[in-house]
Amino acid sequence: MRFKDSLTTHLRIDAVHQKALQRIGIETVGDLLYYMPARYEDISDVQSVGVLEKGQEAVVYGQLSGLKSRKAWKSRKPIAEGYVEDGSAKMKIMWFNQPYLAKMYNDGTYVKLAGKVAGSEGKLYLSNPEIELLDSLPIDRHDSIFAGTEQHDDTLYPVYRETAGITSRWLYHTVLKLFEKGALETLIDPIPPSILTKYHLPELKVALVWVHSPKKAKDAEAARKRFAFEEVFYIQIQKAQERATVSAAQTYTIKTETRHLAAFTSRFPFALTTAQDNAINTILTDFSGKRAMSRLLEGDVGSGKTAVAATTAYAVVTSRPPEGAGKKIEYGNLQVAYMAPTEILAKQHFESFIEYFHHLPISVGLITGSGCMKFPSKIDPTKPTKISKAQLMKWVKNGEVPILIGTHALIYKSVEFKHLAYVIIDEQHRFGTNQRKKLAKKDARMPHLLSMTATPIPRTLAFTIYGDLDITLLDQMPAGRKPVKTTIVGPGQSKEMYEHVASELTAGRQAYVICPRIEEPDPTKENSLNMKSVIAEAKRLKSDVFPSWNITALHGKMTPAEKDKIMKQFSEHKIDILVATSVVEVGVNVPNATNIIIEGAERFGLAQLHQLRGRVIRGTYQPYCFAVTDSKSEKTRNRLKALVTAKSGFELAEHDLQFRGSGQLYGGKQSGLSDLGMEAIRNLKLVEAARTEAKYLVDFHPDLIKSFPLIAEKVARLGEVLHME
Ligand code: ADP
Ligand code: MG
Numbered sequence: 166m167r168f169k170d171s172l173t174t175h176l177r178i179d180a181v182h183q184k185a186l187q188r189i190g191i192e193t194v195g196d197l198l199y200y201m202p203a204r205y206e207d208i209s210d211v212q213s214v215g216v217l218e219k220g221q222e223a224v225v226y227g228q229l230s231g232l233k234s235r236k237a238w239k240s241r242k243p244i245a246e247g248y249v250e251d252g253s254a255k256m257k258i259m260w261f262n263q264p265y266l267a268k269m270y271n272d273g274t275y276v277k278l279a280g281k282v283a284g285s286e287g288k289l290y291l292s293n294p295e296i297e298l299l300d301s302l303p304i305d306r307h308d309s310i311f312a313g314t315e316q317h318d319d320t321l322y323p324v325y326r327e328t329a330g331i332t333s334r335w336l337y338h339t340v341l342k343l344f345e346k347g348a349l350e351t352l353i354d355p356i357p358p359s360i361l362t363k364y365h366l367p368e369l370k371v372a373l374v375w376v377h378s379p380k381k382a383k384d385a386e387a388a389r390k391r392f393a394f395e396e397v398f399y400i401q402i403q404k405a406q407e408r409a410t411v412s413a414a415q416t417y418t419i420k421t422e423t424r425h426l427a428a429f430t431s432r433f434p435f436a437l438t439t440a441q442d443n444a445i446n447t448i449l450t451d452f453s454g455k456r457a458m459s460r461l462l463e464g465d466v467g468s469g470k471t472a473v474a475a476t477t478a479y480a481v482v483t484s485r486p487p488e489g490a491g492k493k494i495e496y497g498n499l500q501v502a503y504m505a506p507t508e509i510l511a512k513q514h515f516e517s518f519i520e521y522f523h524h525l526p527i528s529v530g531l532i533t534g535s536g537c538m539k540f541p542s543k544i545d546p547t548k549p550t551k552i553s554k555a556q557l558m559k560w561v562k563n564g565e566v567p568i569l570i571g572t573h574a575l576i577y578k579s580v581e582f583k584h585l586a587y588v589i590i591d592e593q594h595r596f597g598t599n600q601r602k603k604l605a606k607k608d609a610r611m612p613h614l615l616s617m618t619a620t621p622i623p624r625t626l627a628f629t630i631y632g633d634l635d636i637t638l639l640d641q642m643p644a645g646r647k648p649v650k651t652t653i654v655g656p657g658q659s660k661e662m663y664e665h666v667a668s669e670l671t672a673g674r675q676a677y678v679i680c681p682r683i684e685e686p687d688p689t690k691e692n693s694l695n696m697k698s699v700i701a702e703a704k705r706l707k708s709d710v711f712p713s714w715n716i717t718a719l720h721g722k723m724t725p726a727e728k729d730k731i732m733k734q735f736s737e738h739k740i741d742i743l744v745a746t747s748v749v750e751v752g753v754n755v756p757n758a759t760n761i762i763i764e765g766a767e768r769f770g771l772a773q774l775h776q777l778r779g780r781v782i783r784g785t786y787q788p789y790c791f792a793v794t795d796s797k798s799e800k801t802r803n804r805l806k807a808l809v810t811a812k813s814g815f816e817l818a819e820h821d822l823q824f825r826g827s828g829q830l831y832g833g834k835q836s837g838l839s840d841l842g843m844e845a846i847r848n849l850k851l852v853e854a855a856r857t858e859a860k861y862l863v864d865f866h867p868d869l870i871k872s873f874p875l876i877a878e879k880v881a882r883l884g885e886v887l888h889m890e
Contacts (some may be wrong), residue, residue, distance in 0.1 A: 166348050168195030175346055176339065185330030194348055197340060198373055201392060201841050202323030202333075205385055215254035219289060221282045226299070227251035229274045234264035249278055249291065257290035266296075275299040300327055321379050326840075340377045349373060355875035356395060360858055364851075366391040393845035394855055396838065397629055399879050401859030402869070404632030406880070408459070409863055411633070414602075414611035416457035417487070417499055417586040421449050421480040429479045432524070433472065440641035441469050447637055448477045448615065458613035461631050464639025465814045466619045466779030467646065471514065473639070474503065474589050474617065475521040481587040481613075482527055482567040499586035500561070502604060502612075503570040506592050508533045508725045509732050513754060514591065515540075515570045519549060522568070530557050532571035532580070535726060539566065554579075576604055590616045619779065621772045621814025623822045625852045629838070629845075632856065640813060647787050649778050653766075653805045654793040662791045663710050666760050670714055670741055674786060675758040678702060678744045679777055681765030696720040702764070703744040714741040721746065747777060755780075759788045766792035767801045771817040774808055822847055 166175055171193055173183065191197050212223050232247035243264035248255050258278065260266045270276070280294025325333040354361070354369035361368055367375060367387050375388035426445075430437060437445070444462060451458035464470050478501045486499055503518075505511040515531040519540045522529055531538040531549070537557040542550030560566040564583035569575065585605050605612050616634060627636060654662050666676050680698050703718040717740045719731050734740050736755045743758070747769065761781045766774060778790035792805055804824055811817045838846070845851050866872040869880070 166194060166343075166346060166351065168193060168198070168352070170194050172197060172339075175348075176342055178339075181330050182335070185328055189326075189328050189331070194343060197336075198343065198348065198377075199392075200325065200336065201376060201389070201839070203326045203840060204324050205321040205379065205382070206324055207321055207382075213253040214249065214251045214256045217256065217282045217289060217291075219282055219284065219286070222279075223282050223291065224277065224279045225249060225251055225256075225291070226275075226277050228272075229270050229276055230255075230272045232267040232270060232272065234267040237261075246290075249276065257284075257288075258292075258294055259290050260293055263293075270296075270298075300332065321382060321385060323377055323379075337377070344374070344378075353875065355873070355879060356391075356398070357873070361391075364394065364854055366394055389841060389844065390848075390851065393841050393848075394851055396842040397845050397852055397855040398859055399876070399883050400629055400838075400842075401632050401856045402863060402876065403880050403883055405859050405863035406869075407633040409867070411459055411601075411611055412456050414457060416455070416611045416613065417452075417484075417584070418455060419449075419452040419481060419484045419499065419586065419613075421452065421484070425483070426476065426480060429521075430472075430476055433521075435643060437472065438469065438639075438641045438643055440464070440639045441473055444473050444637050444639055445476050448473070449480060451635075452477075452480065452613060457611040458615070459634045460615050461627070461634040461636045462615060462617045462639060463621070463627070463636060463815075464617075464619060465621065465642065466776060467642060467782045468619075468639040469643055470591070470617045470619070470639060471517050472521075474514075474591075474615065475518060477615065478503070478518075478568060478587060478589065479521075484586070486584045486586075498564065498567045499584050500564065500566075500582045501568045501587045501589065502575055502582065502585060503568065503589040504575050504591065505570070505572060507728075508535065508572055509729055510591065511570055511572050512729075515549070518568060518570060523547070527568065528560070528566045530561060530566040530569045530571075532557060532569060532574045533725075534572060534574055576600060580604075584610075585612045586610070588612045588614050590614070592618055592620075619776060619814075621775065621818040623815075623818045623846065625822075625846045625849050626818075628852055628856060629842075638815070640815070642782075645785070646782055647785075649782055649788045649790045651778065651790045651792065651809050653802060653809070654791050655802065656795050656797065659793065662762065662793070665789065666762065666791075667711065669760050669789070670711070673757075674760060675735065675738060675740070675755065676742045676760035676762065677758055677780060678706065678742060679747055679761065679763045680744065681768045682746045696722045699744050699746055703742075706742065706744065711742060715739065716742040716744060719743055719745040747773065756785075759786045760791075761789070762791045762793060764793050765795075766805060767794045767796045770821040771804070771807055771811070772814055772821050774805075775811070775814045775817045778808075779814075 172178060172186070172191070175194065178186070186192070186197075189200070191200055212221075212225055214225050214227060217223050217225075227249040228251075230248045230250060232245065234243060234245045236242065237244050242262060244262075245260040245264050245267035247258055247267065249258050250256075258280075275298070277297040277299055278291060278294035279297075280291045282289055283292040284290045323333070323337055325336040327333050327336075349370045352370055352373075356366070356369070358368070360366070365387075366372075369391075372388040372391045375384040376392065379385035379388070426449075448458065448460065451460060462470055462473060481499045481501050484499045503514060505514055511531065511533050515529065515538065518529050523540070529540045529549075532554065537552050537554045538549045539552050539557060539560070540549040542548050544550065557566065557569075558579060558581070561569050562581045562583060569580075569582075574580070582605070588601055588604060601612060601614055614634075616631070622630075652662070670676065680702050699718045699720045703716050707716045717731055717734070719728060723731075731740070731743070735743050735758070738757060759781050761778055763769070763774060763777055769777070774792060778788075781788035781790065790808075792808060794801060794805060796802070807817060807820050811820065845855075862873070862876075863869070870877040
């Protein structure tokens with residue numbers, strides 16, 4: 166048996182399961198063995214129903230049946246009763262004074278019950294048990310591969326993430342079947358033994374057994390650490406390769422005189438912050454070297470990344486392309502491509518750039534799915550004008566338009582530059598060397614890359630997902646910004662909040678209301694639930710809370726044009742309250758919107774909440790944020806309180822990592838990391854080790870396919886996933 170083999174060549178799997186497996190990306194033996202348990206449950210305290218005795222505190226797992234309510238014989242007190250069955254026996258259960266319980270659960274429901282065994286011999290029952298609903302029963306240890314070995318003391322069973330058609334239990338048994346059929350026998354560990362020994366990591370065979378069927382918690386942990394290392398290691402190798410490719414490529418060396426630049430920045434209606442100044446200088450230093458820059462600019466919303474982008478773009482577009490050997494230069498300056506994730510943002514950047522460049526003989530183009538524009542217009546040089554895509558593409562290709570701003574439309578094949586020297590990506594994760602190279606097309610030179618993000622992520626995660634980039638922080642807000650006054654709003658406290666927001670609206674301000682994003686059960690019908698929750702909240706606010714204000718919902722099911730229209734109306738103050746989900750249009754600048762209500766705040770990471778409230782810091786008015794939670798949990802309230810005290814998004818991101826677990830990190834989902842990989846992010850040493858080893862491997866074995874074919878294969882697969890978009 167080989168990892169590459171299709172599962173169905175070794176196991177009989179019915180069509181339903183096959184389909185479900187496909188949905189979660191499991192096709193081969195290897196896919197399944199690398200489908201890791203999400204967690205483990207300890208069942209050392211579980212008893213079989215068949216052996217229970219009177220007076221015992223018991224924990225049992227089973228299925229419910231025969232639930233009904235009745236009145237007790239003498240006392241006439243209401244009782245809910247039924248049975249629990251676990252394969253060994255069936256036992257009665259009774260809840261006194263809680264007759265409604267009988268209606269709450271259906272026959273056949275899987276449960277964990279904890280209660281006292283009462284009654285008399287032959288008529289035992291479980292009295293007032295606590296009930297926990299389960300998706301499936303725990304693994305039946307009798308058919309575990311360890312069954313029969315006398316000394317087995319394993320009480321952990323793995324719990325896998327389930328999907329429609331597949332239970333955790335089924336996954337576990339299928340993995341065991343693979344083990345029995347010898348899946349581990351011919352296995353070769355891709356990780357060199359020297360690395361395993363150095364970091365005390367179990368080899369692949371052992372790790373697979375430990376992770377799927379651990380005898381001890383310690384073993385499971387060691388195995389998980391190994392797989393986490395492995396995952397981060399491959400990513401780091403890929404990043405190191407990207408770095409090597411970029412370093413090897415020719416680029417444009419751009420030398421800028423600071424004096425020259427000062428003339429540009431002195432026109433700004435503000436003084437640059439020290440952080441902005443430093444970032445600009447760092448980028449200019451990168452430009453002046455022989456290697457293409459790969460840099461990430463991380464700064465909270467409102468920290469002024471656009472000014473950094475514009476200033477450095479200016480340095481590029483005022484530079485001439487180098488002379489080819491002996492050839493006469495064909496004119497046209499160096500060019501800049503600036504990509505934004507949405508049309509709204511692309512347009513906003515286009516407008517900002519017009520502000521920054523209107524006094525210069527430098528044209529700016531805009532390309533989005535819904536059309537193209539150019540500044541200045543031939544007819545009115547103070548305004549932009551709509552032009553055809555063909556016309557714009559012609560000017561970009563011959564170098565007449567040095568700055569092109571756009572959405573993803575920028576990287577379509579039909580867009581060709583003459584001398585693309587600088588690519589700026591706003592709020593765009595994962596932009597690989599390939600895409601960068603593709604943008605440059607026929608041009609042999611690798612453009613410099615600046616990736617900008619407001620997503621505060623912890624250092625370890627940045628190391629991993631941006632491993633190929635140098636990182637610069639914009640950790641300073643422009644002077645005079647009023648920090649957001651943040652209030653945690655608990656159950657029953659919304660009246661005050663609404664009163665406050667109403668007074669703000671009366672004073673002429675605007676507000677955002679953010680509804681938590683709902684996970685869609687059916688991925689083919691994306692956004693339908695979220696749309697409903699947003700629309701319902703807008704309706705409720707209109708009818709119950711703010712009847713005299715203009716309220717509009719914005720959601721993902723709208724076309725870009727519809728969204729655009731609403732955002733425009735909001736920025737023109739034709740709308741007072743905008744209701745949206747958290748994913749809609751981060752970064753849009755409406756200075757008059759100074760209030761933000763975030764519903765279901767406990768569902769968000771702190772860093773993400775911070776980013777959301779960043780939308781209201783733009784103006785000169787005092788901004789307010791209300792983090793609304795229905796949670797009564799002390800822990801949740803305390804976690805949210807960090808929002809009131811924290812200084813920056815990065816502080817909150819580290820906080821999230823420590824207190825909430827890496828799975829909740831904003832940016833995690835988009836990172837392409839598995840749950841296990843995200844777990845690894847909590848471990849700085851592990852990430853650093855993977856980074857060091859990866860660098861070493863790439864430096865000393867440039868021909869990875871020859872030296873480490875198994876690793877090369879894994880990295881190549883990763884490449885496909887990470888560069889899909
Ligand atoms: P972000 O980092 O979120 O992209 P922007 O670049 O959109 O932030 O800047 C937010 C606002 O702050 C803009 O209106 C911009 O003109 C302004 N701004 C940028 N830098 C400064 C500064 N140093 N002082 C004052 N205002 C600034
Ligand atoms: Mg921005």
